[in-house]
Every structure is written in structure tokens, then in C-alpha cells.
Amino acid sequence: MSRNEPQITEIASHLAATLPTEGAEHAESVQAWRHTLRYARQSDAIEPIAQMIRRDAQGDPLTERYCDELTAR
Numbered sequence: 001m002s003r004n005e006p007q008i009t010e011i012a013s014h015l016a017a018t019l020p021t022e023g024a025e026h027a028e029s030v031q032a033w034r035h036t037l038r039y040a041r042q043s044d045a046i047e048p049i050a051q052m053i054r055r056d057a058q059g060d061p062l063t064e065r066y067c068d069e070l071t072a073r
Helices: 008-018 026-042 046-057 061-071
Strands: none
Touching: 008 026, 008 061, 026 046, 046 061
8 A cells, every 4th residue: 555545444443433323332343444435445335425425524624635535546
């Protein structure tokens, strides 16, 4: 991964802290987001995932920036 690419763990941690987790522990949520983002990136499904994250983030500027970074190629 290039240094210009977003760090998945940093993004996952932010998403776990920002988006609803339905009772999951923070560490579990971070791990789930990390796996989701890595899989989405590898399977070229990152765009629809980023769209769902944007919708759920309701305009959070840092989340928006992370989504932009995830979908930039």
C-alpha cells in the first residue's frame, strides 16, 4: 500500500467510534470494519460500501474525507 492511501485501521477506528454499532464492543467493531474495508477494497466493492458509510455518517466531515480517500484511485 502506498503512503498516500488511507490507513484502514485508522478509518476503521473512526467508523467504529462514529457510526452505530448496535451494542458491539469498540474493539469488535474496529475489527469488523477493518475486515469489511479490506475485503471491499480487494473485491472492488469499496464504492457501494463508501456510499453506505456516507449515508449513515450524516455529513460528518472526517468520515466524508475518509470515504473520498477510500474511493480515490
